[in-house]
Amino acid sequence: xxxxxxxxxxxxxxxxxxxxxxxxxxxxxxxxxxxxxxxxxxxxxxxxxxxxxxxxxxxxxxxxxxxxxxxxxxxxxxxxxxxxxxxxxxxxxxxxxxxxxxxxxxxxxxxxxxxxxxxxxxx
Amino acid sequence: xxxxxxxxxxxxxxxxxxxxxxxxxxxxxxxxxxxxxxxxxxxxxxxxxxxxxxxxxxxxxxxxxxxxxxxxxxxxxxxxxxxxxxxxxxxxxxxxxxxxxxxxxxxxxxxxxxxxxxxxxxx
Numbered sequence: 001x002x003x004x005x006x007x008x009x010x011x012x013x014x015x016x017x018x019x020x021x022x023x024x025x026x027x028x029x030x031x032x033x034x035x036x037x038x039x040x041x042x043x044x045x046x047x048x049x050x051x052x053x054x055x056x057x058x059x060x061x062x063x064x065x066x067x068x069x070x071x072x073x074x075x076x077x078x079x080x081x082x083x084x085x086x087x088x089x090x091x092x093x094x095x096x097x098x099x100x101x102x103x104x105x106x107x108x109x110x111x112x113x114x115x116x117x118x119x120x121x122x123x
Numbered sequence: 124x125x126x127x128x129x130x131x132x133x134x135x136x137x138x139x140x141x142x143x144x145x146x147x148x149x150x151x152x153x154x155x156x157x158x159x160x161x162x163x164x165x166x167x168x169x170x171x172x173x174x175x176x177x178x179x180x181x182x183x184x185x186x187x188x189x190x191x192x193x194x195x196x197x198x199x200x201x202x203x204x205x206x207x208x209x210x211x212x213x214x215x216x217x218x219x220x221x222x223x224x225x226x227x228x229x230x231x232x233x234x235x236x237x238x239x240x241x242x243x244x245x246x
Contacts, residue, residue, distance in 0.1 A: 036191045036204075068159045070238045072225050073196060081159075081223050081240045096244060098221040100204050102195055115193045117204040121219060121244045 007069035007080045010103060010111060015062040018052075025052050029113050036117040048116075059089035062097075078103040078111070083121070096121040130192035130203045133226060133234060138185040141175075148175050152236050159240040171239075182212035201226040201234070206244070219244040 017024050026049035034041065035048045042051055064084040072079045080101040085094040102115035140147050149172035157164060158171045165174050187207040195202045203224040208217040225238035 034193045036193060041193075066162070066242055068162065068240045068242065070157050070159060070164075070225075070240065072238050073198065073200065073227075075196070077196070079202075079223070079225055079238050079240070081221075081242065083221065083242055083244060096246075098204075098206065098242070098244065100202070100223045100240075102202055102225075104196075115195060115202050117191045117193065117202070117223075119189055119191065119204065119206055119221070121206060121221065123219075123246060 003069050003071050003078055006078060006103070006111070007067055010078075010101070011064060011067050011080060011082055014101070015064065019059075019061050022052055022055075023049070025049065029116075033113055034115055038119065057088045061087045063087070063094075072102070076105045077114070086120075096123075126192050126194050126201045129201050129226065129234065130190055133201075133224070134187060134190050134203060134205055137224075138187065142182075142184050145178075146172070146176055148172065152239075156236055157238055161242060180211045184210045186210070186217075195225060199228045200237070209243075219246075 014028065026045050029045045029048050031044045033045065033048060034043045035051060037051060040051065042048055062084055064082060066083045068081040070079050080103060083098045086097050087094045097118065097120050099118045101113050103111040104114045106112055137151065149168050152168045152171050154167045156168065156171060157166045158174060160174060165171050185207055187205055189206045191204040193202050203226060206221045209220050210217045220241065220243050222241045224236050226234040227237045229235055
């Protein structure tokens with residue numbers, strides 16, 4: 001398993017899902033997953049799905065600038081650190097953001113997000 | 124253990140050490156630690172210390188804007204996600220940055236950085 005390849009594949013899948021089918025993001029979390037989205041913190045698939053579905057915009061597009069990753073911990077986890085910009089439909093200016101994921105292997109050979117932290121980067 | 128308290132104490136200690144005694148940062152890593160600094164990856168206390176002390180500025184000051192943290196799993200680790208600005212002596216404009224740490228408990232009741240990822244946030 002090449003960590004960089006895993007990280008890139010996950011990042012592409014995550015943002016593609018976010019931008020085209022946000023309701024499907026719940027499948028990437030489990031009940032012990034935690035999300036920090038700006039100042040809001042929540043745990044579990046249900047709470048996280050509700051938060052993401054309820055974000056105050058219909059359409060968005062993420063453009064990724066940097067992806068850093070490192071394997072982390074005894075269970076084959078991966079840390080992924082992303083920066084980029086976010087264009088909300090109808091908004092003139094794009095927003096800058098940073099986000100980190102802690103990916104844990106699943107029994108099916110995939111990964112889920114145990115930890116997800118998102119922050120806008122203000123000028 | 125309160126992850127928020129751990130995160131805040133660690134962040135304060137890390138940036139104060141960075142800004143006043145950069146050579147002492149090595150004590151916060153172990154030989155399995157990895158640092159990704161603007162995409163350059165290094166591993167181990169010696170290599171990381173060398174990287175940090177070799178950064179091309181003498182004095183700097185970090186100002187922290189946000190600290191987010193979450194527990195990272197059953198081993199008692201803590202993920203910390205920081206954003207802020209970095210003023211280099213002699214430079215007119217401060218730089219914006221984001222950084223993430225994966226803190227792992229030590230036998231002595233402290234924490235060390237298993238993972239450290241740093242990125243400047245360009246406008």
